[in-house]
Amino acid sequence: AAGVIQSPRHLIKEKRETATLKCYPIPRHDTVYWYQQGPGQDPQFLISFYEKMQSDKGSIPDRFSAQQFSDYHSELNMSSLELGDSALYFCASSLGRDRYNEQFFGPGTRLTVL
Amino acid sequence: AQKITQTQPGMFVQEKEAVTLDCTYDTSDPSYGLFWYKQPSSGEMIFLIYQGSYDQQNATEGRYSLNFQKARKSANLVISASQLGDSAMYFCAMRSFYGGSQGNLIFGKGTKLSVKP
Numbered sequence: 001a002a003g004v005i006q007s008p009r010h011l012i013k014e015k016r017e018t019a020t021l022k023c024y025p026i027p028r029h030d031t032v033y034w035y036q037q038g039p040g041q042d043p044q045f046l047i048s049f050y051e052k053m054q055s056d057k058g059s060i061p062d063r064f065s066a067q068q069f070s071d072y073h074s075e076l077n078m079s080s081l082e083l084g085d086s087a088l089y090f091c092a093s094s095l096g097r098d099r100y101n102e103q104f105f106g107p108g109t110r111l112t113v114l
Numbered sequence: 115a116q117k118i119t120q121t122q123p124g125m126f127v128q129e130k131e132a133v134t135l136d137c138t139y140d141t142s143d144p145s146y147g148l149f150w151y152k153q154p155s156s157g158e159m160i161f162l163i164y165q166g167s168y169d170q171q172n173a174t175e176g177r178y179s180l181n182f183q184k185a186r187k188s189a190n191l192v193i194s195a196s197q198l199g200d201s202a203m204y205f206c207a208m209r210s211f212y213g214g215s216q217g218n219l220i221f222g223k224g225t226k227l228s229v230k231p
Contacts, residue, residue: 033218105161
């Protein structure tokens, strides 16, 4: 079965550079969630989209923005990167945002900021 | 505010034995779901088991079972017959299904399980 695809899997950037992370949800899934997991930390919710509209916002810095496109894939844009942005970034998708719909996680993008 | 507490930073278990990973939660929402995820050293987040707040029966999935005690707000994960491949970080998570909640997961700090041969 198709899974959530994230690209790139690894990314190395310098401070103050920009980065774009991409997420391709499972076909027919219309909801995308982004999570950030710092080293040795639990995942923290950043932002979510439902039917191409921003659905909810968590602890996402103002330097970050995201959107969901007409084909339901999503991109997380990160500007003015800081050392503290080094983390594993997960995308998860689900069919609908209601009730018991399981969130399927992608393999993550490991971002390292030097 | 919702919160997940996992009080065991690390646990050891002998291969083939059972182990219980603790999870307590705090929420005022009447409807919610509790999840357990496994994260191996490779980093991916693997869904293990789900328990709904209104489910009468404790959830089971193969060697995984969830000991749900609603009054005590606990949702402990029991792994039976541990295997070496069970060595990983385990996260307990919660998702509200109430009101305007959009369904994002709130995670605990995790428990690192090490299975000894």
